[in-house]
Amino acid sequence: RVIAASALLLLQQYGHAQTNQSIKDTLPLEHGAHRIGNRTDADMTRWRSQRLGQFIHWGLYAIPGGEWKGKTYNGAAEWIRSWKEMPQQEYDNLYKQFNPVNYRPEEWAQQASDMGAKYMIITTKHHDGFCLWPSKYSKYTVAASPWKKDIIGPMVDAYNKKGIDVYLYFSIIDWNQPDWRAALKTPADAAAYQRFKVFVKNQLTELLQRYPTVKGFWFDGTWDDSWKNDGAFSDELEQYLQRLHPGLIIGSRLRADEKGARHFDSNSRLMGDYEQGWERKLPEKSADVHGNDWEGVMTIPENQWGYNAKWTGHIKSSNELIEMLVKSASLGGNFVINFGPKSDGTFRTEEVQRMQEIGHWMKINSSAIDGGTDAGFAKQDWGYYIRKSGTDSVYMVVCNVPVSGNLRVKLPAQTTLANVTSLEKNIISGTPELIGKNEYFIHLDHKSQDAPFVILLQTSKENRDNSSFEKAKT
Ligand SMILES: C[C@@H]1O/C(=N\OC(=O)Nc2ccccc2)[C@@H](O)[C@H](O)[C@@H]1O
Numbered sequence: 001r002v003i004a005a006s007a008l009l010l011l012q013q014y015g016h017a018q019t020n021q022s023i024k025d026t027l028p029l030e031h032g033a034h035r036i037g038n039r040t041d042a043d044m045t046r047w048r049s050q051r052l053g054q055f056i057h058w059g060l061y062a063i064p065g066g067e068w069k070g071k072t073y074n075g076a077a078e079w080i081r082s083w084k085e086m087p088q089q090e091y092d093n094l095y096k097q098f099n100p101v102n103y104r105p106e107e108w109a110q111q112a113s114d115m116g117a118k119y120m121i122i123t124t125k126h127h128d129g130f131c132l133w134p135s136k137y138s139k140y141t142v143a144a145s146p147w148k149k150d151i152i153g154p155m156v157d158a159y160n161k162k163g164i165d166v167y168l169y170f171s172i173i174d175w176n177q178p179d180w181r182a183a184l185k186t187p188a189d190a191a192a193y194q195r196f197k198v199f200v201k202n203q204l205t206e207l208l209q210r211y212p213t214v215k216g217f218w219f220d221g222t223w224d225d226s227w228k229n230d231g232a233f234s235d236e237l238e239q240y241l242q243r244l245h246p247g248l249i250i251g252s253r254l255r256a257d258e259k260g261a262r263h264f265d266s267n268s269r270l271m272g273d274y275e276q277g278w279e280r281k282l283p284e285k286s287a288d289v290h291g292n293d294w295e296g297v298m299t300i301p302e303n304q305w306g307y308n309a310k311w312t313g314h315i316k317s318s319n320e321l322i323e324m325l326v327k328s329a330s331l332g333g334n335f336v337i338n339f340g341p342k343s344d345g346t347f348r349t350e351e352v353q354r355m356q357e358i359g360h361w362m363k364i365n366s367s368a369i370d371g372g373t374d375a376g377f378a379k380q381d382w383g384y385y386i387r388k389s390g391t392d393s394v395y396m397v398v399c400n401v402p403v404s405g406n407l408r409v410k411l412p413a414q415t416t417l418a419n420v421t422s423l424e425k426n427i428i429s430g431t432p433e434l435i436g437k438n439e440y441f442i443h444l445d446h447k448s449q450d451a452p453f454v455i456l457l458q459t460s461k462e463n464r465d466n467s468s469f470e471k472a473k474t
Contacts, residue, residue, distance in 0.1 A: 026267040027259075027266050027267055029257050029258060029259075029265055029266060029267060030232070030235075030258060031231040031232050031234070031235040031255075031256075031257045031258045031265075032257040032258075032261075032265030032266060032267055032269060032271065033265050033267070033269035033270060033271050034235075036269060037291075038291070038292065038293050039273055039293070041247060042247070043215065043247035043248075043249060044249060044273060044293070046165075046215075047119075047165075047215070047216075047249055047273075047274075047293075047334070048293060048332075048334075048371075048373070048389070049118075049370060049371040049389070050118030050119050050165065050334065050370070051118070051325065051328065051329045051333075051334050051335060051369045051370060051371075051372055052115070052116055052117050052118060052325055052334075052335060052336075052337075052358075052362070052369060052370075053117055053118065053119045053120065053121060053167075053295070053334055053335070053336035053337070054112045054115065054117040054119075054120045054121070054164075054336065054337060054339060055120075055121045055169075055297055055305075055336045055337065055338035055339065056108075056120065056121070056122045056123065056338070056339050056340075056341065057078055057123050057126065057169075057305040057306045057307075057338060057339075057340050058122070058123060058132065058151075058306070058307075058340070058341045059078065059123055059125075059126050059128065059130050059132065059306065060091070060094040060095060060098060060128060060130045061077050061078040061079075061080055061081070061126070061128065061306040061307070062077075062306055062307040062340065062341060062342055062343040063094045063097055063098070063343040064077075064080050064086070064091075064094070065077060065306075065307045065308055065309040065342070065343070066080060066304070066307075066308035066309055066310060067309055067310070068080065068083070068085055068086050069085075071085050072310060073085070073086070076303050076304055076305055076306070076308075077304050077305070077306040077307060077308035077340065078126055078127070078128075078305050078306030078340075079127070081127075081128050081175060088175075091128070092128075092140075092176065095130060095140065095144055095145050096145065096146070097145075097146070097343075098130075098142065098145035098146065098147055098343070099145065099146040099147045100147060100151075100341075100343060100344055100345030101344055101345065102344045102345040102346045103147075103151070103344075103345025104345065105154045105155045105157070105158035105159075106158045106161075108155065108158065108159075108341075108347075109155075109158035109159045109161065109162040109164060110162065111347075111352070111355050111356075112159065112162070112164055112355070113162040113163070113164060114355065114356070114359040115355040115356075115358050115359040115362065116358065116359055116362030116363070116366050116369075117164060118163075118164060118165065118370065119164060119165040119166070119167060119215070119336075120159050120164055120165070120166055120167070121166075121167040121168075121169050121218045121297075121336060122152065122155055122156075122166065122167075122168060122169060123169040123171075124152055124168045124169060124170055124207060125170055125171055125174070125203070126169075126171050126220075126306075127171045127173045127174070127175055127220075127221050128175055128176060129171075129174040129175055129176025129177055129180075130176065131203075132150075132151040132152050133150050133151065133152040133153070133206075133207070133210060134149075134150055135203055135206055136206065137199055137202045137203050137206065138176070138177070138199075138203070140176045152168075152207075152210075152211060153210065153211065156211045156213060156214060160213050165214075165215045166211070166213070166214050166215065167214060167215055167216045167217065167218050167249070168207055168211070168214050168216075168217050168218065169217075169218040169219075169220060170203075170204065170207070170217055170218070170219055170220070171219075171220045171221035172200060172219060172220070172221045172222050172227055173220075173221030173222075173224065174196075174199075174200075174221075177196060177199060178192070179192040179193065179195040179196035179199065180192075180193075180196055181193045181196065181224075181226045182224040182225065182226055183224065183225040183226055184225070184226055184229075193226055197230075197233055200237070201237060201240070204217070204237070204241060205244065208241070208244055208245045208248075212245075215247075215248070215249055216248050216249030216250055216251075216273075217241065217248065217250050217254070218251060218253075218276070219250065219251065219253045219254040219276075220253060222234070222253055222254060222256070222262065223262070227256060228256045228260045228262060229256075229260055230256070231255065231256040231257045231258040231259070231260065231261075232258060234254055234255045234256050235255060235257075237254070238250055238254055238255060238272070249273050249274070250272050250273055251272045251273060251274050251275070251276030251295065252264070252270055252271050252272035252273075252274065252275050252276045252277065253272070253276045253277075254271075254272060255271035255272055257271065263275065263276070263277050270290075270292045273293065274292065274293035274294050274295055274334075275289065275292050275293070275294035275295070276294075276295060278294055278295065278296035278297070278333070279296075279297050280297070280298060280299060280302075280303060281296070282296045282298075282324060282327055282328060282331075282333075282335075283296075283331050283333070285331070285379070286331060286332075286374055286376075288331075289331055289332065289333065293332070293333070294331075294332070294333040294334075295333055295334040295335070295336060296324070296328050296333055296334070296335050296336070297336045297338060298316070298321065298324060298335065298336065298337055298338060299316075299338045300315060300316050300321070300337065300338065300339075300350065300351065300354060301313060301314070301315050301316075302314055304340060305338055305340060306340045307340040307341060307342050307343065307348070308340065311350070315350065316354075318353070318354050318357035318358050318361070318451075319399075319450075319451055319452065321337055321354060321358060322358060322361050322451065322452055323399050323452060325337075325358075325369060326368075326369070326383070326384050326386065326397045326399070326452060327384055329368075329369050329372035329373070329384075329386050330372070330374060330375070330384035330385060330386045330397070331374055332373045332374040337354070337358075339351045339355075361451055361452070364423055364424060364454075365397070365423055365452075365453075365454045367388075367395075367423070368386050368388075368395035368397055368423070368454045368456075369386070371388055371389045372386035372387065372388060372389070372395065373386070373387055373389050374387065375387035375394045376412065377394065377410070377411070377412060378410050380407070380408055380409070380410070381400055381402070382396075382398050382399070382400050382401065382402055382407050382408075383396065383397050383398045383399040383400060383452065384396075384397045384399070385397075392418075392458060392459050392460060393456060393457070393458060394456075394457045394459055395454050395455070395456055395457070396409070396442075396454065396455040396456075396457060397452050397453075397454050398449075398452060398453050398454070398455065399452045401444065401449060405443060405444045405446060406433075406441040406442070406443055406444070407441065407442040407443075407444065407455070408435075408439070408440075408441060409432070409439065409440045409441075409442055409457070410438065410439045411438040411439070411440075411459060412438070413438065413462075414461055414462040415438060415459045415460070415461065415462060416438065416459065416460055416461075416462050417432060417440055417457060417458075417459060418458040418459060418460045419456075419457075419458035420432055420442060420455060420456070420457055420458075421455070421456050422453065422454065422455045422456070423453070423454040423455075423456065424453055424454075426445045426447050427444065427445055427447070427453055427455065428442060428443065428444065428445060428455065429443045429444060429445045429446075430443050442455065
């Protein structure tokens with residue numbers, strides 16, 4: 001039955017007769033990928049056009065901010081509860097201090113809009129189990145804090161009003177829930193975990209009912225054996241959520257298959273709607289993403305998601321973050337920059353600065369980013385090519401200006417250059433110089449640049465009469 005099912009699946013997916021070879025190659029999986037290839041529906045097409053996102057990690061961990069009784073925690077601030085110097089009872093009682101008197105969701109949404117973010121991911125509940133919404137399935141929520149009120153609702157409304165889509169981060173790990181288990185060792189563990197799975201399903205249902213405009217879930221905390229060894233539940237849960245909220249977008253972190261494989265099933269097929277493993281790292285080349293939709297999430301310091309008073313190590317500049325965004329779009333992926341608001345609801349200066357600087361760059365150059373994807377051109381040292389999906393427009397984003405002042409452009413075979421313009425003035429000097437078959441130098445104006453800049457190439461399929469530049473040359 002299973003083999004027949006997988007065979008049918010492959011035939012449906014590929015739509016044409018498979019050689020016996022490929023069906024024989026794949027393990028019969030009941031809880032592996034149910035779709036081969038990217039989603040093509042309107043919700044996923046919209047997700048794919050929104051290349052820049054904002055991640056927000058906010059919760060009780062913002063209160064200690066990586067420090068406790070004069071000592072500094074060297075780990076990620078949102079993990080401070082796991083630090084041996086932090087008595088867990090004291091952490092768990094921090095909810096009695098949660099009172100973000102300067103929380104202004106409209107201002108958060110405005111600054112995200114000014115940055116050019118098209119979607120936002122908010123931690124509804126991180127591993128510590130504290131819920132930023134008044135869940136009726138847990139006592140450990142904002143309702144029990146001095147703030148009392150729902151944090152998530154006003155945030156979703158404010159961001160949606162700015163035209164920014166909202167995704168809900170949800171940690172399966174829940175250190176506050178007595179029924180949470182990392183591993184099932186005894187029948188009592190199994191019974192507890194059974195109750196825990198009902199709790200998870202109830203909270204996710206509650207979130208979709210309370211916030212029906214959200215576009216998806218960003219799952220996390222799914223690496224423990226208890227979850228990994230229950231691929232059937234993660235599969236059923238995903239299908240349940242899709243039925244409850246058609247079009248929901250869920251990344252590859254939720255699922256495990258029946259053999260405990262995560263992100264990619266035991267036939268190396270991506271589970272979920274996009275690859276969600278690119279955390280604080282990005283793919284180098286197209287081959288690294290196997291044609292899948294994917295998303296990279298990035299911290300500004302090396303590894304702090306929640307507010308940490310003392311950032312140490314390398315703090316990424318706006319230009320570094322812009323180059324990562326450009327690289328992501330050039331490889332057909334989304335790029336999400338993380339921010340960790342303080343416990344009072346304000347953002348630290350360095351984060352406000354980056355939102356403003358990236359926003360300034362996006363005001364001029366966002367046409368190269370929004371709806372951008374892999375152009376399929378040979379990578380050049382000076383930077384990245386981004387194709388505007390479904391068009392012949394290819395953007396060059398220059399991050400490394402060659403001392404020669406010449407940008408080498410090698411077009412794919414049968415492609416010629418129809419027009420070259422820059423998004424800012426005084427970038428290009430003269431017309432492109434043909435230096436070989438489908439190869440040009442674009443000469444730069446010797447104006448010094450302090451940020452990546454963009455050149456738009458209009459290409460066309462080779463035909464009888466050469467491109468305007470060749471005509472000009474002869
Ligand atoms: C976004 C981050 O996600 C996490 N953990 O990340 C991962 O588990 N990363 C991961 C796991 C498997 C493959 C690739 C990355 C959390 O622990 C952390 O506090 C933060 O919320």
